[in-house]
Amino acid sequence: MDIIFGFVGLGSVLLVLAVPYLLIAQVGLRRRLRALEETMSDLRADSASQRIDDATPPIPEIARPSQPAPKAASVKQARAEMSEPDAAASPSAARGQVPRAFVFRADRIAALGRWLRDNWALAVAGLSMALAGVFMVQYGVEQGLLTPVWRVTGALILGAALIAVGEVIRRRHGDETRGATQSLPSVLSGAGLVSLFAGVLAAHALYALVPAGTALLGLVAVAAVAIVLGWFYGPVLAAGGIIGATAAPFLLGGSSEAPWLFYYYFALIALAGLAVDTVKRWAWVSALVIVVTMLAASGLYVMGVEAVHFLVFLALLSAMALVIPERRLMPRHTGTPILGMVLGQRPWPEFPTRLGGGMVIAASIGAVVVAADAETVVLVWLALGLLALMLGGALWWLREAEGLQDIALAPAIAVALVLAEQAAYPFGPLLSAFRAPRVPESGMPLTVTVILGLAALASLLAYGRMQRAAEVSAPGPAILWAIGAAMFAPGMLLMFEFLWQPAVVLGAYVWALHALALAALMTGMAARCHQAAGPVEPALRAAIFGVAALTLIALALFLMLADAALTVALGVMVLGTVVIDRRHDLPLLGWVVQVGAVIIGYRLIVDPGVFWGIDAATVQVWLAYGGATALLGASCWLMAHRPQSAARVVLESAVWTLSAVFACVLLFRMMGEDRLFSHWGLGLLATIWVASAVNQLYRMKAGGGLIRAVRIGLACVFGLMGAGVMLLQATLFNPVFDLLSNERVLGPPLLDSLAVAYLPLAVAFGVAAWRLAHLPRLLRMGCVALTAGYAAAYATLEIRRLWRGPDLSVPGVTQPELYSYTVAMLAVSVALLLFAFARRSVVLRKLAMLGVALTVAKVFVIDTSGLSGLIRVMSFMGLGLGLAGLVWLNRKMSAQWDRAKGSS
Structure with missing residues (x-):
């Protein structure tokens, strides 16, 4: 029954969404009609005066005052003024630096402080009256002399009486006019609204007098009253009503059989605040109601109230934040986008853009949190469903909203985070269900297939946005949409291969078919772009989709042949991206090159990493390490037209580092023994960590700020790990000391395990001293000293091995050995x-x-x-x-x- 009541309440919420919209639209039409009538009246008056002037002799001008501004403006200008009403209050807005409807400003905070200083008694009075209604339904009157029915009835009567008194005072003396009654009607009516909300909530939550559906209908009615009152009162009513109504459930306490009802209660409060502010255009009321209700609903979720209804609340609040401030069912937010604001573009986005974009980002984060905490597969699917709904809405529903054209990044990144957190140990319920053992008669799990299908649909919608941008001659946005369409679905497939390894469950052939299906989709998009009109731009977009298709085809091919499929496919993607950049001069693709190189390095060093390279088949090792290094080397050579770019620096460092790692893996395999903890095994492992640290230090040539700090941090981590391994090699696993194990020198003289243990480290430090010219001289001198030290250690131990044999721990030094050191x-x-x-x-x-x-x-x-x-x-x-x-x-x-x- 609670679910039925929930749907009834949801229908009521939608009804309340539609009615204020129609009322607001009617008010807007009336304003426009009134403006047109005044304009026509002015034109008639001007025409009549012109006729009089033509019939009378001219009068000499003495001093004519300046003409007043026209009473009516165009519809576009009127809408802009309603969107950002407080231009005069912000000096910087006049210079075009920040939007006029900017909520958190110093002058607003100062004004609030002055109001509270002058009217603190009034604020306390409103708080007291609101608490009176709450305490009436909670404690009763005179220690429970009244029954629960009369307590609720008393709270409702008190609320209605306060609203009635406030309305009488407002009609006689006004609410915002200066005088003895200023803001008094708002305080009384706001306290009355809080009492009404508390009474309806208590009737269901505390005393179970009415079912959940009836309680939700009552809350809808109170919210409608709040909306109507808010249109006629000042901001004190809105602020007091929002804060008091949101706090009422927490003040009431008690328990409820349907606690999910409070999510929709908070949604109604948000609806009331946004509906009031869309007429009043205070801006701060919308921000306040979004923040307060979001915090309240998050508190309910933390307390364990059903997460399904929290997801519905996030969807409702996002839709209201996008529709109500703009007064359009198809939003048309204009101005600077959200990502442009983050990157420092000016002017800042308009207030409705910031409000709607911020709510979409908050809802995406909420869905990720719910999926991370989920213990059932259904809840993860619901979180992914909400993200898919928001992503589809951002790509299709918001296609007219220029200011929100980049907001699709938020749910897209959130989807990737949900899939990634499912692969974190211990595995999430979705991945656990996907990998669960099945009897031979059971069908193939469709989890990955469904998600990739939704990702392909998102890429198709992004492709439609690309075509729309191309039709209006916007080459920059068209390229960005092309990159998004070409990266999202293939990126999801690469993430599955990287984290989920679906081939283990589906089989390599079936999983390769998924890659080929997406490759066919990318090929179709490339063909459509190639057939479009235009000399350069369609060819560039076609090339972007062509790179995605080639990457997927390469992945499908290598899935059938080797385990190194993803690494080689990423190398193909990097090479194709560099070819596009070289031909069409598109520096933005450098980010794709950098990300691809970083992922390849992660796979070859960390996961599956060098331990996989030590044990894997020789063909796969050469394919993964040799193929990826060769592809990155070719990419670096082709990027000669950008010698100082960050992408070229990353490619150079990746080629050097992966070459060193590949050499270490081959040396370990050539030794013929699986002894990582030995003087030569630890030497190779230390070389890998030192090369990784030098890699990060070399990349400091390009990029600054946060990226530079991250690289310094990674270099420190890799350097400390290398130093720890070097310390173990020099002490516990030193063949001269032989403290823990029977360390013996392996192999023929000069080309033995001593060369494997010390010469790669000497070369690594030598290359660091050579290539790190942009770093302080002291650091380079340290690398030179370490190079000399490891070379000297190799020579010294090799001389001892020539005179004393493979066991270097024998005591004493012979005279020929001592003389050899001198020579x-x-x-x-x-x-x-x-x-x-x-x-x-x-x-x-x-x-x-x-x-x-x-x-x-x-x-x-x-x-x-x-x-x-x-x-x-x-x-x-x-x-x-x-x-x-x-x-x-x-x-x-x-x-x-x-x-x-x-x-x-």
Whole structure:
């Protein structure tokens, strides 16, 4: 029965929506008719005076006052004035910087403070009278001497009496006119409305005197009275009635068999406030009633009241916020869109645009929250249904609303969030039901198919918006709608592949058919765009749909062949997008390139990541890592026309990073042992994290603000993870110490596990010192030091391995090993000096001489006591000959450099 009463109440709400709209439309027609009559009267008067002037001799002009402004204006101007009534109150509005109907302004807050300071007693009186009605139905009179029926009746009589007294005073003295009775009628009538609302609510919620349907009809009647009164009273009635009526259910307390009724009660309050404000045009009343009722309904949801009715409330409130302020069943919001306001465009959107757009965003967030908290499949479907309804409405119903042309982003992003949160562990009810085991006779689950069908419908509606924009010669919006149509349905399919992996349930062949069906849709759109008139714009839009189709075809193909399908398909999409940008010069597509590169990097490093690459088949590894890296490399090469763009920087860093990761994966597979926790396994893992950190630091070349902060944060996270792995490698898993495991060097000398453990890290830090030229010099010098350190560690351990075998943990150092270290240090110093001579680098020359000094110190401090016999003689002889040669080489370098300076 509660459901039947709910539908009856919903019909009543719709009826109340229609009646005020018709009344408002009639008022608007009367105003326009009156304006036209006054204009015609002025024209007749001007015509008559002109005839009199023609019949009389001219009179000399002395000082004619300025002519007053015309009494009537055009319909468009009148509508603009009603949409934004307080232009004079905002100095910045006159300069076109902010809209005139801007609610939260300093002058409004100051005016409210002044009013409360001067009329605080009146506000307290209204609050007291409103609470009197609430407490009458809650506690009764004289400790329960009255029965519940008489308590409710008393509250209704009190409310009617307060409204009647307020109306008598208003008719005699007015409500907004200055004097002793200013705002007094609003206070009395507002308190009366609160008492009426409380009485009807208590009759059902506290005492169960009437069923839910009857209570909802009574609330509709009270709301209609509130609307009518609001049209004749000042703002005090609206503010007091809204706040008091919203707070009444929480003040009453008690319990109800149908608590969902309060959602529709709050919707009625919102309807009353919006209907009053659409005539009065105060603007702040609409904002107040939306915020207050939204908070109240959210409180009910948090308290566990049925979420289904909360979703219906969100739908009703969104529709009212879009229709009532505009006074149109087909909204036509104009001005700057919401996204333009976020990006800093001026002037700001008009007040109805901000109100409707903000409510759609709030409803989208509410639907995401409901889906996240849902414990049943039905509730998730209802949340997705609300989002689909809002998305379809934004694409079709709001097609005339220029100011809300981007509001479709809110429900579209919300749909993606709902699908993503279903894949979070533990899985949501929708994904759990989709993956639930089934008997062979059961049918194929249609969850993914239905959602993709709705996504395809949304892409078709976006395609229609694109055609509409193209017909009115708006190339910019047409391209944006084309990108949206080409990305939404394929993006949903890629998200399913990325998070849900439907091929596990549906099978690779059936899932590939889904991709091919969407590819056919994108191909049809591309063909229609290609057949359209125009030399450039249709070709560009056709190319965008062509890239989407190619991406889906590539995904379908690789689904049948390998697990690396999504990664390669994303690479194809990035390459196709770059080709379109290169041909048609469309910088906006750079965002698509960046997102694609980031997702490819995430898949190859994190999920399924390097652990999948270590265990997967060789063909799939080469296809995923090699194919994606090659596609990104080709994309980077084709983007040579934008050398400093953020997309080119992201592609460059992705190619370098994925190449390093691919090399590490191949080295791990070549080792032939699945030992991640070893000196060489940890070295490869540390290289991957260090490369990821360097990747983020390199991308700091492009972008600032929040993006830069995010990249710094990611670089710190990756760097800390790499540092932790490097610390484990240097201590617990060091083959010299051998503290936890039996670490042995694997492979032939020079090309063994020591090279795998230390040389990739040295190369990673060396590339960082080379490529991070935009970062502070100190950081680059640190990378150089780490490069030298890991190269020295490899050389030192390799020398020990040559003399002591694969077990480096044996105690002691032999004399040949100690002498080999001296020879290696001297050879490195000579190499550095030759390199400094070739590069004419003073810094490298100083480093070479520092190496010589360290070699001398080692010979005199360590070799003197550690060596004996002929080896000690050879050590000192070799050092002397080496030093003599280095002195000769150093002098030759100085002489040549001096000659070069003299000739210059």
